[in-house]
Amino acid sequence: MNDMTSYVFQEYKRGSRRGPTTEPRISITRTGVFSINRAAFEMLDGPAFVTLLYDQRGRAIAFRKATKSDPNAYPVRKQRNSASYLVSGKAFLQYIGEEYGENLKRLIPRKERDLVVVDLGGDVERSAEGNGVDPEVEDAEGGGLLDGLTEDPVEKPHEIPGRGKSS
Numbered sequence: 001m002n003d004m005t006s007y008v009f010q011e012y013k014r015g016s017r018r019g020p021t022t023e024p025r026i027s028i029t030r031t032g033v034f035s036i037n038r039a040a041f042e043m044l045d046g047p048a049f050v051t052l053l054y055d056q057r058g059r060a061i062a063f064r065k066a067t068k069s070d071p072n073a074y075p076v077r078k079q080r081n082s083a084s085y086l087v088s089g090k091a092f093l094q095y096i097g098e099e100y101g102e103n104l105k106r107l108i109p110r111k112e113r114d115l116v117v118v119d120l121g122g123d124v125e126r127s128a129e130g131n132g133v134d135p136e137v138e139d140a141e142g143g144g145l146l147d148g149l150t151e152d153p154v155e156k157p158h159e160i161p162g163r164g165k166s167s
Contacts, residue, residue: 026063026118028098028105032090036063036076038083040109043116049073050087053115054096061096061107062115063087 024040036044044050047065051072054061066073077086093100098120107118 024109024116026107026109026116028089028093028100028107030101030104032088032093032100034063034087034089035079036085036087038085040116041076041085043109043111047076049075052087052089052092054092056096059120060117061098061120062112062117063109064115 022039024043025037026040027035027037029035041047044063044065049066049068049070050063051066051070052061052074053064074087074089074092078084079086090100107120109116109118111117
């Protein structure tokens, strides 16, 4: 049995919520929407559109900055009254067989070349409460199922779009 003197307890103040983090986070909401905080959005160079990629063996999702003319591009929408950005992911998550709906999943992204990658089986914060993420995020699908995903999409040559913003 542990000696109580080895613990440093702090009393939880009822009604307290975890504040917004300045660390990059990409969350999968209960409705299948990707919520991207400002730090992760900046990792992507502030895109108006992204493409979604999936590595089945590594159970990882990647986001890549795209242009409106890309047939697989999803629009990135600014969330009202928040520093977060939203990307519809419901069809994509269904396509790759990733479950959503029970709890919010907060994923810790990393930058790899022109991709921002999150491991679905790696560093995850889970929440049954939502902890500050708007549970009423509407789910407006921004594209269809992604046809022709390759096992190693990073090897596919692609154009890196400029930093211009579209409206």
